[in-house]
Amino acid sequence: MAAPALLLFGLFGLVPLVGVVVLSLARWDGLGSVGWAGVANWSAVLTDGATWQALWLTVKVMVISWLVQTPVALALGIFQAPRGRLRALFAVLFFLPLLLSAVAIGLTWQALLDPSFGIGATPGLHWLAKPLLGSPDLALYTVIFVIAWQFVPFHALLYQAGIRQIPTVLYEAAALDGAGPATRFRRITLPQLKYTMVTSSTLMLVGSLTYFDLIFVLSGGTGGPGTATRVLPLSMYITGFQAHDMGRASAVAALLVVFGLGLSLLTTRLSGFTRMDSQQEGM
Amino acid sequence: MSTTVTKTRDPRTGNDREGGAERPVAAPRPGSLRRIMAVGVLWRALTGSATLFWAAVVVIPVYWLVITSLRSRADFTADSPLALPGHPTFDNYRTVLAGDFTTYLLNSVIVTAATAVVAVVVALMASFAIVRNAGSRLSRVSFRLYLLGLAIPLQAVIIPVYLLIIRMHLYDSLLAIVLPSAAFALPITVMILVSFLRDVPRSLFEAMIVDGAGDWRMLVSLAAPLARPALMTVAVYDGLQVWNGFLFPLILTQSGDKAVLPLALTLYRGQFGIDVPATMAAVVLSTLPMLALFILARRQLVAGLTAGFSK
Numbered sequence: 001m002a003a004p005a006l007l008l009f010g011l012f013g014l015v016p017l018v019g020v021v022v023l024s025l026a027r028w029d030g031l032g033s034v035g036w037a038g039v040a041n042w043s044a045v046l047t048d049g050a051t052w053q054a055l056w057l058t059v060k061v062m063v064i065s066w067l068v069q070t071p072v073a074l075a076l077g078i079f080q081a082p083r084g085r086l087r088a089l090f091a092v093l094f095f096l097p098l099l100l101s102a103v104a105i106g107l108t109w110q111a112l113l114d115p116s117f118g119i120g121a122t123p124g125l126h127w128l129a130k131p132l133l134g135s136p137d138l139a140l141y142t143v144i145f146v147i148a149w150q151f152v153p154f155h156a157l158l159y160q161a162g163i164r165q166i167p168t169v170l171y172e173a174a175a176l177d178g179a180g181p182a183t184r185f186r187r188i189t190l191p192q193l194k195y196t197m198v199t200s201s202t203l204m205l206v207g208s209l210t211y212f213d214l215i216f217v218l219s220g221g222t223g224g225p226g227t228a229t230r231v232l233p234l235s236m237y238i239t240g241f242q243a244h245d246m247g248r249a250s251a252v253a254a255l256l257v258v259f260g261l262g263l264s265l266l267t268t269r270l271s272g273f274t275r276m277d278s279q280q281e282g283m
Numbered sequence: 284m285s286t287t288v289t290k291t292r293d294p295r296t297g298n299d300r301e302g303g304a305e306r307p308v309a310a311p312r313p314g315s316l317r318r319i320m321a322v323g324v325l326w327r328a329l330t331g332s333a334t335l336f337w338a339a340v341v342v343i344p345v346y347w348l349v350i351t352s353l354r355s356r357a358d359f360t361a362d363s364p365l366a367l368p369g370h371p372t373f374d375n376y377r378t379v380l381a382g383d384f385t386t387y388l389l390n391s392v393i394v395t396a397a398t399a400v401v402a403v404v405v406a407l408m409a410s411f412a413i414v415r416n417a418g419s420r421l422s423r424v425s426f427r428l429y430l431l432g433l434a435i436p437l438q439a440v441i442i443p444v445y446l447l448i449i450r451m452h453l454y455d456s457l458l459a460i461v462l463p464s465a466a467f468a469l470p471i472t473v474m475i476l477v478s479f480l481r482d483v484p485r486s487l488f489e490a491m492i493v494d495g496a497g498d499w500r501m502l503v504s505l506a507a508p509l510a511r512p513a514l515m516t517v518a519v520y521d522g523l524q525v526w527n528g529f530l531f532p533l534i535l536t537q538s539g540d541k542a543v544l545p546l547a548l549t550l551y552r553g554q555f556g557i558d559v560p561a562t563m564a565a566v567v568l569s570t571l572p573m574l575a576l577f578i579l580a581r582r583q584l585v586a587g588l589t590a591g592f593s594k
Binding site for chain 2: 013182217237
């Protein structure tokens with residue numbers, strides 16, 4: 001009974017995991033036959049400044065995204081938690097980005113931020129009429145903002161669900177003791193949300209390794225301008241599928257695997273996910 | 284405010300307050316009252332203004348997307364971006380629909396449905412086996428493997444997957460998207476179904492065994508019906524991932540007649556070039572099925588979106 005799933009997951013999940021290490025030691029242009037390269041790809045990748053720049057950009061996107069998305073998602077979650085008609089309306093509005101695919105979001109923002117015909121042409125919004133996606137200094141931050149636009153609603157949903165689960169009695173007790181909103185937030189809401197915060201942060205951190213679709217579309221498949229938004233996944237794609245050097249691309253991909261596994265281990269260690277109690281909500 | 288404990292009505296919504304950071308506030312000890320009220324107002328202003336700000340950030344691009352898709356090309360360069368279109372027109376939609384849009388839509392529907400069905404059916408069988416043989420080493424090891432799978436970024440294994448698909452002679456077919464997509468949906472799907480099936484009382488299984496039921500019988504008549512809400516949720520979640528997926532179609536298909544919607548959008552951009560309103564019409568059209576799902580089955584969609592990450 002477990003066989004079909006193991007076969008499918010083994011063939012397309014586990015075999016490629018080993019395969020990426022094997023291919024990182026191979027010479028392959030993506031079309032012809034696969035040859036042997038030894039450690040040439042690795043020495044090339046590890047001594048290439050572009051690899052380290054891509055790694056640095058990936059870390060930068062990860063950290064800044066977390067810093068931007070977490071407070072906004074938490075504030076929206078808190079606001080949406082009490083039930084009410086006005087809040088329900090807001091909830092629907094906040095839901096909109098979740099209905100769009102990453103490609104749709106990328107195309108929309110690309111056109112919206114066009115310096116000549118985009119939103120910057122509105123009277124009063126001329127300060128937006130800059131090449132936000134076209135300048136090497138601003139492109140990465142613009143991308144981080146659009147990523148936040150895409151993912152904040154999802155994390156707000158998580159926080160809203162988490163807040164709704166906090167037992168009311170805690171707040172009533174605190175109110176009796178004369179605790180104000182700020183104290184109640186610090187002493188009840190935040191500690192009670194620990195688990196939600198770990199879940200949301202894990203998804204954000206591990207997810208940030210997979211920000212590919214949006215950056216691909218926003219930069220027209222280049223990770224540009226120049227290499228300003230060329231994070232690891234894009235670097236892998238460009239090396240393998242545009243420059244036809246699958247060996248080197250596999251070495252970059254292997255770095256991604258190590259990165260992803262390391263992050264997951266770290267976050268699950270910190271949160272005790274692996275206990276998998278059925279009482280505990282979550283993954 | 285009196286000094287007795289009373290449940291207050293929420294002044295903004297008229298509902299009794301429930302849930303969230305603001306709770307019925309019993310009268311605090313006299314003296315600290317004024318300070319607490321001030322902090323409360325400030326607190327509400329803070330979360331409220333963050334909410335308003337983000338609402339604007341969310342709504343303006345969506346509004347712009349819709350009105351731009353209704354502009355003629357001439358109006359697009361002449362009108363102010365956020366003004367209503369001077370001469371609203373559906374020409375852009377006609378342009379998109381006159382082409383291959385229905386082919387792309389059909390491809391997306393086929394790939395999404397096939398992946399969701401394969402992933403959910405196969406994962407249900409696996410989860411049942413894992414829960415029923417919870418003591419065995421094999422069950423534990425395979426569960427660990429799926430856990431590991433959660434941490435593998437798609438991009439990290441796309442090159443070997445590409446090689447596999449070529450060697451299996453599946454390149455440039457819809458099946459080339461379905462199989463890897465279903466495989467990568469398995470970890471989270473198994474995870475959620477296992478945690479659901481674990482809570483099914485053992486006595487139910489034992490009663491069926493006494494009646495002479497085999498594993499398949501238990502799966503079909505007991506586990507599947509009981510797990511129906513969970514099955515719906517994971518089906519929606521897996522479906523959403525595939526519906527919006529871009530990487531597998533980009534790498535594993537090539538011909539226009541095999542393109543799914545997200546890939547087709549990039550084709551439209553190439554084809555329409557500076558005709559932004561036409562591209563925006565394509566974006567709106569590609570989003571309509573999701574919008575319909577949202578209107579018809581909002582609860583299931585929200586549950587599916589946060590599948591397993593919050594109960």
